[in-house]
Amino acid sequence: MFLEQLVNGVTLGSIYAIVALGYTLVFGVLDIINMAHGEIFMFGAFVGMLIVSKAGAPLPVAFLGAIVVTGAMGLLLERFALRPLRKAPGVSNLSSLISTIGVSILLENVAQKVFGAGNHLFETPFAEIRFRVGGVTVYLVQALILFVSLALMTGLALWLARTRTGRALRATAENLATAGLLGVDTNLMITATVVIASAMGGVAGVLVGMAFNYINNQIGLSMGLKGLAIIIFGGMGSVYGAMAGGLILGIAETLVVAYGDSGYRDSIAFLTIIVVLLIRPQGLFGQAAPGMRR
Amino acid sequence: MLEVREVETFHGDIQALKGVSVSVPEKSIVSIIGANGAGKTTLLRTIAGALAPRSGTVSFLGEPIAGLPPHRILRRGIALVPEGRAILARLTVRENLEMGAFVRKDPGVAADMERLMDRFPILRERQGQLGGSLSGGEQQMLAIARALMSSPRLLLLDEPTLGLAPLVVSEIFRTIRQIHAAGTTVLLVEQNVKQAMKVSSCTYVLETGRIVLSGPSAELLEEPRIKASYLGQG
Numbered sequence A: 001m002f003l004e005q006l007v008n009g010v011t012l013g014s015i016y017a018i019v020a021l022g023y024t025l026v027f028g029v030l031d032i033i034n035m036a037h038g039e040i041f042m043f044g045a046f047v048g049m050l051i052v053s054k055a056g057a058p059l060p061v062a063f064l065g066a067i068v069v070t071g072a073m074g075l076l077l078e079r080f081a082l083r084p085l086r087k088a089p090g091v092s093n094l095s096s097l098i099s100t101i102g103v104s105i106l107l108e109n110v111a112q113k114v115f116g117a118g119n120h121l122f123e124t125p126f127a128e129i130r131f132r133v134g135g136v137t138v139y140l141v142q143a144l145i146l147f148v149s150l151a152l153m154t155g156l157a158l159w160l161a162r163t164r165t166g167r168a169l170r171a172t173a174e175n176l177a178t179a180g181l182l183g184v185d186t187n188l189m190i191t192a193t194v195v196i197a198s199a200m201g202g203v204a205g206v207l208v209g210m211a212f213n214y215i216n217n218q219i220g221l222s223m224g225l226k227g228l229a230i231i232i233f234g235g236m237g238s239v240y241g242a243m244a245g246g247l248i249l250g251i252a253e254t255l256v257v258a259y260g261d262s263g264y265r266d267s268i269a270f271l272t273i274i275v276v277l278l279i280r281p282q283g284l285f286g287q288a289a290p291g292m293r294r
Numbered sequence B: 001m002l003e004v005r006e007v008e009t010f011h012g013d014i015q016a017l018k019g020v021s022v023s024v025p026e027k028s029i030v031s032i033i034g035a036n037g038a039g040k041t042t043l044l045r046t047i048a049g050a051l052a053p054r055s056g057t058v059s060f061l062g063e064p065i066a067g068l069p070p071h072r073i074l075r076r077g078i079a080l081v082p083e084g085r086a087i088l089a090r091l092t093v094r095e096n097l098e099m100g101a102f103v104r105k106d107p108g109v110a111a112d113m114e115r116l117m118d119r120f121p122i123l124r125e126r127q128g129q130l131g132g133s134l135s136g137g138e139q140q141m142l143a144i145a146r147a148l149m150s151s152p153r154l155l156l157l158d159e160p161t162l163g164l165a166p167l168v169v170s171e172i173f174r175t176i177r178q179i180h181a182a183g184t185t186v187l188l189v190e191q192n193v194k195q196a197m198k199v200s201s202c203t204y205v206l207e208t209g210r211i212v213l214s215g216p217s218a219e220l221l222e223e224p225r226i227k228a229s230y231l232g233q234g
């Protein structure tokens, strides 16, 4: 029973981690929180739902579709909501933040108009298939979610650590001006980051559809808040912090529901943050307060 | 090789360069001296593309480069060692060097890395350490080595000896001589006026955004105005 709950928690936590990575990557290069990330995630879920439930196409197509649509949304967001503000002289980070809030409201309204307010079934053909591993019942869907999210996290970590572009992204995140002087096209790097982060949000959307079997136009908001909580918890801009934070939150939430009071499920995220920040203000893996980073 | 003509650069409303002209011949060392706030950093950053001049021209190897983004200028062969070194603290020493070669696609990068580590043994020793953990002098060496990794034809150095102990200062000047001997042209901004003038063939004196004096370094060393204001000799 406990092990099964743990599997549930890790599954949920790995989705949280993917969402939080989207926030942390963008924060790393731009020093802003992309408040539209939750809504982009939600669109990923809806695109996946349309492909799987409405068109009856297989899951890989759903992932591909969600990646393409949310990646394109990231591209548009950067091009029209972030870049013009970055170029303007004397504009503070706060304007970009507000700009992403505007985009998030717009996206939520569009989703409301197009998809309505109710729940939509997200049907995966093998939702009932399960197997036993050493006395623990695991659903195929869970195994798949774990596989996809772990592959994504490992891939991202290796890419950042080992490749030339990954190194350039870390350089850009640490110091935009220096990276530029070293020959990095920082605008391209920022665009790539926002696109990658958004596409990861899209993948997370499909994973959430798979995990919960239904979606609605509110999931962007709640998942967005949790993603935010996780990056504060894990340390702003820290990739490993987002991964660890996501997993910890997922496990904590699941165990509280299983052994405590399910009414507290959503408060857990914020309670954990408050406790962590009291002990370690920079978050689990954080380097220092954001203002002191350079 | 580098021709800066009547360049005016602004920081917002503040005009930092008020029509500056400098020329750097191929294979030379040229130094720029001047008091704090004279505009030396602004000039180097304008050449490197980190700032765009409002008017005037900058040409390199006969082609205009003013207003190009830094990565395009670096590809043409101008590398800047910025004031304050700008080491990437969260990348390792080796990764900092690899970032220096970011614009290069030729197969010679690995060999150049080896050669630079031979010249700066401390960097080989510390290659796995984070850049931020190096001492000031080591960071300056790393900053210079990193800029050299792009195999530039013109190296811009912005106060490379700032805040370093006298022994390290001599080492930096020795390094500058070596870089020059290996065929790289150097434009050097320094507050260490005497040593800068001794290594360079030409010196420009910048005062509040204007070149007020220029000429062969050997002649300027005898100039009374330089002696009084920059060499501390009455």
Ligand SMILES: Nc1ncnc2c1ncn2[C@@H]1O[C@H](COP(=O)(O)OP(=O)(O)OP(=O)(O)O)[C@@H](O)[C@H]1O
Pocket: B011, B012, B014, B015, B016, B034, B035, B036, B037, B038, B039, B040, B041, B042, B043, B083
């Ligand atoms: N980012 C900036 N914003 C506004 N003004 C600036 C900025 N950078 C430099 N200035 C101003 O431009 C002028 C020239 O500055 P610059 O940094 O080029 O001088 P410098 O000769 O390099 O000085 P130092 O020897 O102290 O490094 C100064 O008056 C400075 O206050």
Ligand SMILES: [Mg+2]
Pocket: B040, B041, B042, B083
């Ligand atoms: Mg300066």
